Amino acid sequence: MSNRNKSQTGLMIFLLVLLLMAMLLFFLLSTRDTDTEIFAPTVRPTLLTPEQSATATHTATVTATGTASPSPTVTHTVTVTSSPTLLPPTLILDTPAPELPPLPPVVAVNIPAAITGGVRHYGRYGELQDSGHIMVGFPAAGNISSAAFYIDMYEVTNAQLVTYLNASRLTSISLDYWPSEFAKWIDTFKPEAPLKQDDNGNWYVQRGDHSPARWVSALAARAYCANRGGRLPTPEEWKQAALWSEENPLRPFPWGAAPPDKTRAWFGEKEPTTVGQYVEGRSWIGVFDMAGNLAEWVQIDENTFGYIGGSFEDDAATLEKAVQNVTFVDASWALPNVGFRCVK
Numbered sequence: 001m002s003n004r005n006k007s008q009t010g011l012m013i014f015l016l017v018l019l020l021m022a023m024l025l026f027f028l029l030s031t032r033d034t035d036t037e038i039f040a041p042t043v044r045p046t047l048l049t050p051e052q053s054a055t056a057t058h059t060a061t062v063t064a065t066g067t068a069s070p071s072p073t074v075t076h077t078v079t080v081t082s083s084p085t086l087l088p089p090t091l092i093l094d095t096p097a098p099e100l101p102p103l104p105p106v107v108a109v110n111i112p113a114a115i116t117g118g119v120r121h122y123g124r125y126g127e128l129q130d131s132g133h134i135m136v137g138f139p140a141a142g143n144i145s146s147a148a149f150y151i152d153m154y155e156v157t158n159a160q161l162v163t164y165l166n167a168s169r170l171t172s173i174s175l176d177y178w179p180s181e182f183a184k185w186i187d188t189f190k191p192e193a194p195l196k197q198d199d200n201g202n203w204y205v206q207r208g209d210h211s212p213a214r215w216v217s218a219l220a221a222r223a224y225c226a227n228r229g230g231r232l233p234t235p236e237e238w239k240q241a242a243l244w245s246e247e248n249p250l251r252p253f254p255w256g257a258a259p260p261d262k263t264r265a266w267f268g269e270k271e272p273t274t275v276g277q278y279v280e281g282r283s284w285i286g287v288f289d290m291a292g293n294l295a296e297w298v299q300i301d302e303n304t305f306g307y308i309g310g311s312f313e314d315d316a317a318t319l320e321k322a323v324q325n326v327t328f329v330d331a332s333w334a335l336p337n338v339g340f341r342c343v344k
Contacts, residue, residue: 114274125138134154151237158208159205159210161213162204165203185219212272217334230342233298234298235306238298242283255281265278265291266293267291267319268315272339291310294311295338297338305329
């Protein structure tokens with residue numbers, strides 16, 4: 001064999017060896033167990049905003065019957081409006097209610113003329129002056145058979161709430177045990193929120209001293225009532241004060257069966273108005289604004305809250321349903337269309 005042929009043969013063998021080594025290296029690299037970082041999106045449950053909760057499409061209806069001792073029997077329909085899977089809890093079980101300093105005692109009750117129009121209105125079956133509030137009701141005596149309780153004649157106003165907050169020196173409260181991202185004690189951040197705090201922590205009313213307090217959670221409302229020695233009404237109590245009468249239990253509206261109009265209630269508007277303006281719309285015992293202006297917090301049980309009564313946002317077609325039904329929401333939500341009054 002010539003030297004030339006030997007050189008060509010050697011080169012071919014060398015190239016073949018390189019090819020085999022390259023294939024072996026590729027095989028080893030492709031089968032080696034390496035650390036791999038896997039990126040996965042974080043999935044979090046989506047919570048409804050308070051506004052969404054009022055218009056969600058899933059509705060479940062629960063009917064419960066409560067009996068006021070000794071009578072009458074009051075039946076209320078509770079309508080739960082929410083997404084079937086996204087409703088946050090109303091309360092965490094076994095969570096203590098916040099303990100706040102009591103208000104200083106108030107003896108005299110001076111209802112501003114802006115509320116009364118210069119005319120003093122009285123409750124029908126009983127009246128109680130309580131820490132700057134006038135309460136009316138039926139103290140289980142006289143010619144009416146009923147459970148004994150009093151209820152505020154007017155919804156709690158911004159001025160009354162600010163007096164309480166500054167008297168108690170309350171500047172903040174922890175809501176860590178309410179997981180909702182919308183949890184609020186009192187919302188002061190919305191542009192339309194009537195209550196604000198200055199740099200020293202003092203509360204003041206931005207506008208509407210005698211308008212009903214709103215952007216106030218059920219938790220804050222419950223604490224306010226507790227510091228007056230009272231509480232939030234139950235749905236049965238609220239409806240007894242608003243809709244019951246001696247002649248016809250469970251009337252469609254506080255004033256009777258006549259359809260809503262602007263002589264009886266504040267509705268179909270963009271914001272609430274001063275409490276106590278609608279004398280023709282009073283309930284049978286003399287309570288103002290139980291239909292329209294603001295809906296109101298009620299407490300169903302220790303762990304469940306809702307609102308009833310309709311608000312300035314309702315129209316004539318929706319106001320009756322709003323007065324008859326309770327809507328459950330998270331107790332830590334501060335809403336633009338919900339206020340409160342107390343019972344004791």
